Amino acid sequence: EDQVTQSPEALRLQEGESSSLNCSYTVSGLRGLFWYRQDPGKGPEFLFTLYSAGEEKEKERLKATLTKKESFLHITAPKPEDSATYLCAVVSGAGSYQLTFGKGTKLSVIP
């Protein structure tokens, strides 16, 4: 059974204080790892897809990286508007459409 574990559960940062969120996964053949952002009371919003170890994707202050066992979401010089819950999800197994989510990391950026 696929498992996705995100850490920490919650993270408070001062504005401008860079940090990383972690998503570790145990799957039988990773076919895609996805990052989402979720604002309170709203549906998740797609951010990135990663496939292979060593792959990186960037968007504004966010950079996602992937190794064989985990993915990191690096946040550089965060702003208060980056406050949200960040979710990681995986698809594994050839031909599968099943998406397994982690429980998320709630990020708060304090001005």
Added chain:
Amino acid sequence: EAQVTQNPRYLITVTGKKLTVTCSQNMNHEYMSWYRQDPGLGLRQIYYSMNVEVTDKGDVPEGYKVSRKEKRNFPLILESPSPNQTSLYFCASSLSYWKGDRHARTQYFGPGTRLLVL
């Protein structure tokens, strides 16, 4: 504007009273799914549909039904709701496909339906 709509957004009901949550998308996506989100448990997939008349169970299908008679609509049916189905529900629509051994998915979520079953 590309969007996924859900109705109702908020619903309070009583145990055993059948209800339907509607979901509609305007992006001509083949793949649609339903999730529930609970504190401490995260997002869990209830059912998904890969096309019209093609549906399959997700991780937590018990107590739910779905149908996909049209490409744009994917309603979630609770035949006899119970208090343990109190949750925040999300419908999602995706452009999902396989390219070699890679699964590509650009998924759009609806705004959510908050359900309370008394």
